Amino acid sequence: MKVAVLGFGTVGQGVYEMLHHAKGLEAGPVLVRPGKKDADFKVTTIEAITGDPSVDAVVEVLGGIEPACSWVSAALKAKKHVVTANKALVAAHGPELAALARENGVALLFSAACGGGVPFLHNLALACQSDEVLSVGGILNGTTNYMLDAMQSRGADYADVLKDAQALGYAEADPTADVSGLDALRKIMLACAVAFEKLPCEGLYHEGIVDLAAEDVRDFQSMGYTCRLVAKGGPVDDTVFAFVEPTLVPASAAECAVKDNYNLARYEAKCAGDIVLIGQGAGRFPTASAVLRDLSDVLSGQRMMMPQGCVRVTADCTGCGHPYYVRLPKAFAAQLPCDEVKEDGDIARVITKSITVKEMHDLAAQLRQQGAQVFFAGIEE
Ligand code: HSE
Numbered sequence: 001m002k003v004a005v006l007g008f009g010t011v012g013q014g015v016y017e018m019l020h021h022a023k024g025l026e027a028g029p030v031l032v033r034p035g036k037k038d039a040d041f042k043v044t045t046i047e048a049i050t051g052d053p054s055v056d057a058v059v060e061v062l063g064g065i066e067p068a069c070s071w072v073s074a075a076l077k078a079k080k081h082v083v084t085a086n087k088a089l090v091a092a093h094g095p096e097l098a099a100l101a102r103e104n105g106v107a108l109l110f111s112a113a114c115g116g117g118v119p120f121l122h123n124l125a126l127a128c129q130s131d132e133v134l135s136v137g138g139i140l141n142g143t144t145n146y147m148l149d150a151m152q153s154r155g156a157d158y159a160d161v162l163k164d165a166q167a168l169g170y171a172e173a174d175p176t177a178d179v180s181g182l183d184a185l186r187k188i189m190l191a192c193a194v195a196f197e198k199l200p201c202e203g204l205y206h207e208g209i210v211d212l213a214a215e216d217v218r219d220f221q222s223m224g225y226t227c228r229l230v231a232k233g234g235p236v237d238d239t240v241f242a243f244v245e246p247t248l249v250p251a252s253a254a255e256c257a258v259k260d261n262y263n264l265a266r267y268e269a270k271c272a273g274d275i276v277l278i279g280q281g282a283g284r285f286p287t288a289s290a291v292l293r294d295l296s297d298v299l300s301g302q303r304m305m306m307p308q309g310c311v312r313v314t315a316d317c318t319g320c321g322h323p324y325y326v327r328l329p330k331a332f333a334a335q336l337p338c339d340e341v342k343e344d345g346d347i348a349r350v351i352t353k354s355i356t357v358k359e360m361h362d363l364a365a366q367l368r369q370q371g372a373q374v375f376f377a378g379i380e381e
Contacts, residue, residue, distance in 0.1 A: 001298070005030045005061065006060045006068070006072075015291050025296075028054070050077075060084040065089055076097065108306065111305065116287045118290075122305075123275070135233065136233045138263065142280065142283065143162075143170045182208075184231045184244040195233075198313045202314040208229065224250060228255045228256070229244065239313040250380065253380060261283055320356065321359070327347060333350055336363065
């Protein structure tokens with residue numbers, strides 16, 4: 001199967017290299033921007049790929065919505081199988097692209113869009129065929145895990161570790177999506193679509209690590225906790241809940257042992273119980289390996305990851321709750337349902353009573369509107 005590649009960045013270069021050694025696969029043309037064509041295997045128009053009858057499949061590793069959406073649509077219409085690592089694209093247009101793939105009798109697989117090298121969506125899709133999946137979640141962003149691990153284990157500075165994560169090829173071109181939790185949110189959206197046939201588009205909550213300070217790290221370490229950026233999703237009546245937030249986990253939690261750029265993706269199924277997968281969640285070859293796995297799945301006849309009946313829903317995060325650790329200026333602490341308050345000069349560190357995810361994220365938004373600097377993290381019970 002001859003495979004063209006759209007994009008020649010960190011992951012595109014990894015895919016291209018791996019294609020030269022993979023069984024049953026052959027490297028085809030690579031689409032680059034005009035001006036970046038410095039070799040014969042590179043082309044500069046999508047038509048050079050869609051119009052090439054020798055190309056059987058297209059890998060999209062451009063990132064972003066456009067031109068990725070138009071080019072993936074063009075490839076599907078030209079009856080080329082598509083494998084993409086683009087979570088923003090699938091979260092925004094997954095159901096329509098899957099319908100287009102079905103119409104044209106070709107595959108659309110995207111396991112590299114969630115979990116990097118961890119074979120999460122692949123196994124989740126398989127599990128859904130024979131078992132009932134009850135929940136999905138885990139650590140789904142390699143950049144922030146790398147940063148949190150470095151800040152906690154060696155006291156590294158936020159700005160320095162973000163630069164390191166970029167240099168190592170873990171972060172997105174614009175790392176805002178990583179550190180804000182949006183990247184992990186898109187991934188849990190995809191996991192909900194695969195597991196529950198519901199793609200949540202509104203009513204979602206995400207909080208990242210942008211406001212984390214070294215003093216917070218010292219404080220929750222003194223309480224025996226480790227901070228991880230955790231995503232959770234699950235069914236609620238005829239919709240789902242889905243959210244991402246920094247989470248304080250005890251030393252006994254599997255998440256605590258997840259280091260560097262690793263991800264931990266988990267699902268709970270009615271018969272199988274809790275399944276936990278750990279591996280590198282970001283980086284050139286881990287992500288490229290997930291793309292190549294999808295291509296091998298196409299060779300074996302797999303066509304779809306997005307369920308046919310998948311519908312867009314508004315998420316409901318009013319049913320899940322827990323206590324939170326909140327650091328904020330002392331003057332604002334009374335607005336929180338406090339269980340414990342520690343004061344340190346003008347700063348208060350609060351452990352809240354158990355409140356819902358919606359309540360906490362809405363409260364933080366209100367406090368920030370009033371000018372308060374706030375960091376918060378859920379506390380795993
Ligand atoms: N920026 C992403 C991460 C890449 O750090 O997890 C893999 O999706």
